[in-house]
Amino acid sequence: MTAQPSEYHRRVAAQKRTSIIEAATEMFLDSGYDGTSLARIAEAAGVSRATLFKRFATKAALFEAIVTEYWKVGEEEAPVPEPGNLRAGLEAIGRRYAALLSQPGMAALFRIVIAEVPRFPELGETQFRLGKMPYFESVRRYLEAENAAGTARLDDAETAATQFLGMISNFVFWPRMLLARWEPDDSAIADAVDQAVLTMLARYGAPEPGGA
Template sequence: MTAQPSEYHRRVAAQKRTSIIEAATRLFLDSGYDGTSLARVAEAAGVSRATLFKQFTTKAALFEAIVTEYWKVDEEEAPLPEPGDLRAGLETIGRRYVALLTQPGMAALFRIVIAEVPRFPELGETQFELGKMPYFESVRRYLAAENAAGTALLDDAEMAATQFLGMISTYVFWPRMLLARWEPDDSALTNAVDQAVLTMLARYGAPGSHGA
């Protein structure tokens, strides 16, 4: 009979995993995907190679963990808004999206993928399938729920989600990819969300159903 790991051992394993992901992220950002080896990650994380390989058997698996960590949204702590007030729901989702896109390292992570994808196309697939798509799907589900509740009038929740997130990321995120000093202040970020919400309300909001 195999003994179950104790709470202490689980905590230590989680701490080592965090150290590995943080070290790998720094190395990927500094040296690129191809220029980072698992041996260097183990050294930078202060763990043995055996410990690293126990957690991540390949560099691709480690990169997948990093992408998942960057895009992670705890739906228990930050659940999707309840349908019924389209304005309030979109404002909540928009603010969360801004926080996600502006977290330290997100733009650099995208730069790694864009730079390395000609040689490692699986990196683009990882960023899309494990990062962007799960978040996008949560927004699509919310809009579909508003449609079912009669507070939004839309034929295609997927397209509506694409439009809403696109309006925000076009201002908040994509200029960062080319402009090193692109740092709009909080009021500008809030305004970007507010304008995207107003556009969505004008296009998809059911009359009188989206709050004041």
């Protein structure tokens, strides 16, 4: 029988994985995807080459892990809202999306992709397939559920999800790609989310029963 790893060993393994991902992100940004080797990443992360290669046999596999890590949303911590209250659901989703885009490293991840995608188009495909698309799909499904519950009126949930996330990212994230000092404070981000929610409610919210 194979012994199960202890809590200590699981914690050490998680710490090593975090160190590898952080080192890889920094080195990809500094030296480019093509100019960074797994051996150099192992050295920067403070792990052996054997440890790194055991977890990530290729740079592509490591990049996929980075994308998944940055876009990860713990369902236990931030579940998709239940339909029935469009305002509350959009507020929860909007705050979560703003936090995702504002986390350290997200802009760096996009810069890596933008810089390298002409030579390595698979990086863009990975970012879209493992990062943005799963999150987008969760929002689309939520809007469809609100539509089915009668709390939203929309013909195209995909368009509505694009509009909502776009309103938030256009303030919270995309200026950061060009403006080195773009760091809106928490109140400005909260206001951007609130305005996006109000716009969605005005466009797609179902009238209250008995309302005009």
